[in-house]
Amino acid sequence: MSTRRFGARYGATVRKRVEAIEKKKKARYQCPHCKKEGLEWVAFGIWECKNCGFKMGGAAFEPISDTNAKFLSILEQYKKR
Numbered sequence: 001m002s003t004r005r006f007g008a009r010y011g012a013t014v015r016k017r018v019e020a021i022e023k024k025k026k027a028r029y030q031c032p033h034c035k036k037e038g039l040e041w042v043a044f045g046i047w048e049c050k051n052c053g054f055k056m057g058g059a060a061f062e063p064i065s066d067t068n069a070k071f072l073s074i075l076e077q078y079k080k081r
């Protein structure tokens with residue numbers, strides 16, 4: 001009984017974590033270059049846009065971390081000038 005309960009709890013935690021990572025990896029994100037949803041996970045921390053070929057570094061399993069988002073918004077403002 002106790003081993004089974006432990007096993008189930010452990011399994012669920014790991015499964016949830018893996019699922020969350022897999023979802024983030026498989027999901028497409030908006031490309032900061034062409035603004036289309038073509039950004040795909042290529043490798044650890046590397047994202048590539050299937051639409052325009054734009055490559056960028058990001059967080060391990062998400063294309064844009066908070067720091068990157070701030071950096072990109074600064075970059076956007078800079079471009080507009």
Ligand SMILES: [Zn+2]
Nearest residue numbers: 031034049052
């Ligand atoms: Zn693109």
